[in-house]
Amino acid sequence: MAGTFCLLSKKGGVGKTTFTLNCAHALAFSGFKVLLVDLDAQSNLTKHLLGRNQPGGFVRRPDFPDISKVLTSRHSAASAVVETGYAGLHLLPGSPDLDDLPLLNPRLGREPSRLRSLLAPLYPHYDYVLVDCPPVLNWLTRMALMATEKVIIPTQPEAYALQGLQDLVPWLDKMTATAQLFKIVINMYRANTQLHQALAAQIEAAYPGRVARQRVRLTIDLAEAARAGLSVFEHAPTSLAAMDLYALCFELFGLSAESVRTRMKERAAEGLGTEQQGLAVGT
């Protein structure tokens, strides 16, 4: 059964999509089967993964199955899952229609467990499921919190971000959803500034045991990789960003050299490509 995670923050632009995408790549490259769920109307994850080989970027056909069509029962979740071109990495695409769904279908806002029941049949097919959330606490993020077990909160080491955590963490702690805060991850960290050192120490002191040891440094490689439509492991595999992200994945997902070796051997023995995993994907 998959380990299920959602990436959440009230603040925009802190690295939710960047972590979702790059962690998924690291896990898939390590031989694990990963499902990404794009729950953000901006659909950055979807545009990145499905637009990378298209000259004008990702173009959505009207009949394209996506998460909004799954939530409104026009497609099953399994039939909306698409391959990404990377072995073991599948995507349930996002949709710009997500924001308007509760207006068209008010029941959705009152059914926070709906996403969980739709995704649950997929979980046995994957090692990890990562849900990329919008930068807001709304009906969608509540659904994500019911559909996953662990919450990862990326944050910048900045005063306003710290204030945001002071609202978000108690809110999460008193939510009765399945998901619990797993780790706060300090992103865009500049180790050579006293401000960042002090704020990172303040975050760690405020949330003992709940902050990932591995911080992700501010580097141009992550933004450049996103622009090139690649993960940082493809774009700049020897960069600081790649090292930070790989170490972060090992920490967050409890990986070890041994577990990766074992998984790679299992995958080789299975002899399975993504198209043979038994899910009705992309059809």
Ligand SMILES: Nc1ncnc2c1ncn2[C@@H]1O[C@H](COP(=O)(O)OP(=O)(O)OP(=O)(O)O)[C@@H](O)[C@H]1O
């Ligand atoms: N450590 C980093 N160093 C430099 N740039 C970064 C880093 N992490 C993320 N970025 C860049 O910051 C921008 C915002 O990141 P991202 O889209 O992942 O944030 P987000 O939290 O998903 O935003 P939103 O809330 O709008 O969905 C992107 O251009 C990304 O490439």
Ligand SMILES: [Mg+2]
């Ligand atoms: Mg995002």
